[in-house]
Amino acid sequence: MSVKSCEKMEKSQVALTIEVGAPEFEAAIEKAYQKMRKKINVPGFRPGKAPRKIIEGMYGAEVFFEEAINIAFPDAYEAAVQEEKLQVVGYPQVEMVGECTKDGFTFKAVAPVYPEVTLGQYKGLSAPKDEVKVSAADVDERLKVLSDRNTRLVSVEREAKEGDTAVIDFEGFLDGKPFEGGKGENHSLELGSHSFVPGFEEQVVGMKAGDEKDIDITFPEDYHKDLAGKAVVFKVKVHEVKEKEVPTMDDEFAKDVSEFDTLKDLKADLKKKITEERQKAADQAFEDALMEQVAAGITAEVPDAMVENQAHQFVDNFKMQIAQNGIPFDQYMKMTGMDESKLLEDAKEPAQRQVRLDLAVAAIIKAENVEVSDEDVEKEFQSMADQYGMELDMVKKYLQPAQVKDQLITRKAVAIVVDSATATKPEKKAAKKDEEAGEKKPAKKSAKKAATAESGEEKPAKKPAAKKTKKADEESVESK
Missing domain, CATH: 3.30.70.1050 (Trigger factor ribosome-binding domain)
Incomplete structure (x- = not known):
């Protein structure tokens, strides 16, 4: 040759x-x-x-x-x-x-081939960073989660009302004939959860144990095609009505749900944990914003193959996530009406950002001659063992020293950027009126979070569930 x-x-x-x-x-x-x-x-x-x-x-x-x-x-x-x-x-x-x-x-x-990379500015940058605040309402919300986990269902001899759980048998009939998927026995239905077809739960309200009733329902037009817009009858029998027994928020509650003897100490611990969580999130968002600037500032002719490879990796990671949730990928694609070519196309933009980020980090490592010692690697192994409660040998069985070394080197490179940067106050999110035009300015779209160089992956965004906002209570947390 x-x-x-x-x-x-x-x-x-x-x-x-x-x-x-x-x-x-x-x-x-x-x-x-x-x-x-x-x-x-x-x-x-x-x-x-x-x-x-x-x-x-x-x-x-x-x-x-x-x-x-x-x-x-x-x-x-x-x-x-x-x-x-x-x-x-x-x-x-x-x-x-x-x-x-x-x-x-x-x-x-x-x-x-791997492109030649010229770094732009990577030291002395600035980015907004949220100030971490934890209110009494934040702690109360976390207490409510603990309360909900320890709430019991107890049987009651009365008519069911919204918020109760009714144990029912039901069977649906279309034109006098039972239809597929319309039958259940000893099913626990929380009234007001809207987990059944609209109009069903409302008609169970008022029934008590032993009652039987025919419930008339018309399925929504956007329901399954075989039943969409159809009028059906559900025969329902109530076996039991249960109500929630919510624990009293006192010192005994604190003892039951934690290692603390008083509610005051439990609240203090929750406030500390929430503060740590939010500080970690603020630090990560600050780091991400800085590294996005560094990635955008490099000069490099990025080959299409690198972007395509990264996009395929994102899709493969997504497939694994779907599989871990117990859903066959083909079935998920049918349910969502998606196809793999569309997933790949959608992954191109985040893949481009990820590749530029990886190139930027590698360029910093080279420019700063970043290195870690074998002793540093060994300390990291021990730290991971302590964090996950595993034997050191077991951690080493699943991770190679080269992997850990690469992670530490990347972490050091990113720290060079972060440690030299300045945190600024975030801009107010509320839209301000344009005095001249008399119109509201459109809110600025936030950039998507860049995948970290350590993980090399970006998870597909999930549609957030709608939440009711609460007025922030900025008062300090006080014991009851």
Whole structure:
């Protein structure tokens, strides 16, 4: 093998012209013969026993050339890449140059390579950073979560009301005939949860244990096509009515749900935890905003292959998340009306940002000569073992030292940016009236969070559930 030329092209691509000589090609032809001979019928010879020269005499010397080229190409290409010290980031586009003979062949491979990166400003940047505040209302909300977890359902001998749970049997009938999926037994239904078809729960309100009732329902027009807009009858029987028994918020409650003896101490601990959570989120958002600036400031011809590879990685990660939730990916695609090509297309923009971020971090590591010692790696292993309550050997079983080292180096590079930066006060989010036009200015769209360089992935955004806002209570937390 010999490299005839190596030319740089636009968008961080390199064109290699590679010649495979007679010795290498002869070896490849022999391998092709050994692979193909069992599939070639030659009169007078058992399958696979015909000599190579007999086969070549019958079908021509070129009979093994195509397979031999496929065999010789990978080794020749890899050797050329190593000889030219190229950092290839994708598959090459290959074309033959001239004719292939017994003396060999020449091919041209155009391959995407790691781009040259010029850093912009990465020190002395500034970005908004939220001031962390925790109100009494925030702590009360967290207490309510604990209260809900410890709320019991107890049977009551009265009519059901909204907020109760009714244990029911039900069966739905369309035109007097039961329909598929319309039957349930001993089903616990929380009245007011809106988990059943509209109008159903409201008609269970007022029933008590032992009552039976026919409930008339008309399915919504956007319901399942077989039932959309149809009027049906549900036969319902109530077995039991249960109400919530909410625990009293006092010292006994604190003892039951925590390691603290008083409600005051529990509140103080909750405030501390909320503060830590919000501080961590504010720090991460500040870091993300800075690194977005650094990534946007680099100069590099990013090859399409890097973006496409990252987009595929995002989609693969998304598939794993769906699988972990117990939903077959094909089924999820049908439910959402999506297809994989659309997912890939949607992933291109975040993939572009992620690639630029990775390039920026790598450039900082090189510029600052960032390194970590074996001792630092060992300390990180121990820290992870302590954090997750695992044996040190078990952590090392799942993580390689090289992985941990890369994470630490990345962390150090990002710290160079963050430690030299200035935090500014965030702009007020409320839209202000334009005095001249008399119109509200459109709220500025926030940038999507960049995936961290450590994880290399970005999870698809989930549609947030609608929440009722509460007026913030900025008073300090006081014990009851």
